[in-house]
Amino acid sequence: MSALSVIAGLLLWQAIGSGIISLPITFAPPTEVVVEWVEIVADGTLLGAMFNSLQHMLAGYVIAALIAIxxxxxxxxxxxxxxxxNPFIDAGYSTPAIAYIPLIIVWFGLHFEARVFMVFTMCFFEMLINTHQGISSIAEDYVDVASSFDASWMELQRKVLLPASLPHIFAGLRLGAGRAVRAMIVAELFLAIVNLGALLEAAGRTYETDQMIAVIISITIVGVLFQQFVVYAEHKVIPWHFTGEEGH
Incomplete structure (x- = not known):
């Protein structure tokens, strides 16, 4: 059903884009999008922009993880x-990240550091809250049992608290991965318009919907792959978590 749904969606898209179904919108069909995507990949435009965008996205994501966890x-x-x-976490999480942009500009300017901080801001709270919930949800019985066997403070953290909280930590990392990709584009459209944001802005200025959609799809692929990488890492780090679910 998933495959049939995708095929039906592509056929509907092609019909709208080619004018078979008339709608009052400018919408390039998938055939034109594929041609445009091949062109901007072949000439290096897309890959160069993607490489530059990923630098500040990964930097912000890693810094957020190193502080939030x-x-x-x-x-x-x-x-x-x-x-x-708690008051600062609640206030920060409740404020839309885009509202920080004027302050980010004052603090960091418009370029790389500002984009890194934008990604950091949009990832940080998801990671922090999930880690906090993971540690808080650990049954005190586990801690009591470890203490009864004279576990040291370090053994308690390493053998009880950290393994039990890893599923929640990885949930925060997965959510943060999706938000990092969104933050990457927000930063490139609302700060200095560069990289993928510049491609989108230029295509929008000239009404080239084929290029816009090609770039958007590329961003979507990056987001999906990034989240799948986190899932893969989760399977490698805590395989017992998935084995337990399957057994249940």
Whole structure:
């Protein structure tokens, strides 16, 4: 059914784009999009823009993970830290990331650092909240059993808390991966218009919907692959989690 649904969608798209079904919109058919996609890949335009875009996306994503996961861990294990941080986390998570753009421009300008911070802002809270929830949801019985066997503080973190919280941490990483791709494009359209954002803006200015759709599809593919990479890493790091689900 999934394959038939995709085929039906492509046929409908082709009918609208070629004028068989008349709609008051400019919409290139998939055949033209494929031709345009091949052209911008062959001449290096798309790949060069994609490479540059991925640099600030990955930088922001990694920085967000390196800060959010330890902070979420300490918030879950310390009531004082949680009380101190909760107002700021709630305020930051409730504010649309795009609202930070004027402040980001003042702090970092318009270029690479600003785009990295934009990605960081849109990824950080998803990772933090999922890590916090993962650690908080661990049954205290596990901690009590480890303590009864004289587990040291480090053994408790490494053998009990971290393994039990990894599914939640990876859930945050998957959500962060999707938000990182969106942040990458938001930054390139609302800060300095460069890379993939520049391709989209130029195509929109000249009404080249075939190029716009080709770039959008490429961005979608990157987002899907990025999330699948996180899923693959999750299977490798915590295989017991999936084995348990299948057994259930």
């Amino acid at each position: 330890p902070l979420g861990f300490f918030m879950a294990r310390s009531q004082i830290i949680e009380w101190a941080m």
